[in-house]
């Protein structure tokens with residue numbers, strides 16, 4: 001099904017093709033995450049403050065906003081990747097199904113088992129294509145039917161046909177777009193619930209970008225995707241829901257990111273409720 005989103009605002013207009021299915025009514029959506037009063041802080045400097053939002057199961061949710069507004073920091077809160085940064089702390093609650101995954105009693109490795117991540121730059125390990133995909137399964141002791149698992153993940157990541165004759169070749173011998181799909185295969189091989197993606201297509205050409213967008217579209221019946229993107233067209237093409245973050249400034253000149261508006265993507269791009277969102281999506285920001 002194809003439709004066109006055309007912002008109601010003034011130029012420069014972003015006319016965007018989307019292949020999204022119409023979203024189910026809100027009351028039928030199931031929350032995968034429920035974020036309450038989340039602050040993410042480096043040392044004494046908050047990167048984001050006071051975030052409240054639900055992220056829905058089996059949808060693609062985009063996070064957009066200007067550089068430095070805390071998108072990557074916020075995304076990393078969902079699988080405890082910020083734990084690796086000295087001086088980082090967070091306050092508030094991130095409920096994942098029925099568990100608050102932000103507490104210090106939670107094992108970050110267990111969280112990452114269910115909530116995988118794909119980074120901006122493809123980062124295959126210096127191992128074979130096969131071993132890259134099998135890696136997470138081996139770490140987690142999922143050792144049965146490994147060939148099947150690897151083939152399934154590569155097929156889901158739309159890479160299998162391109163690599164099936166060279167599974168023993170290094171992951172680093174692939175093109176950038178193939179490497180990114182390999183990283184997606186590695187993330188989904190362990191069958192997570194959620195895949196977080198931080199600007200996954202920013203280093204890719206339009207064809208590789210399209211492959212990754214199609215893949216999200218095809219896989220969202222099995223996974224929940226949360227994607228940070230600077231590309232408005234991409235957000236409009238792939239995301240069901242869009243969250244716009246912006247930078248707030250305090251009296252002393254301090255800056256932090258805050259969630260300005262979160263709604264169906266169509267609404268954010270055609271009839272946003274906040275002037276700051278409108279300025280951003282029409283390119284008048286800054």
Ligand SMILES: Nc1ncnc2c1ncn2[C@@H]1O[C@H](COP(=O)(O)OP(=O)(O)OP(=O)(O)O)[C@@H](O)[C@H]1O
Pocket residue numbers: 042046047065066067068069070071072073074085
């Ligand atoms: N490891 C870190 N240590 C200290 N401060 C950090 C760290 N990472 C990010 N920050 C700060 O947190 C704020 C938010 O950064 P973040 O990378 O989350 O923004 P972003 O919205 O992803 O930006 P971009 O669009 O440029 O990727 C910035 O002020 C940044 O300087």
Ligand SMILES: [Mg+2]
Pocket residue numbers: 071072073198
């Ligand atoms: Mg970032």
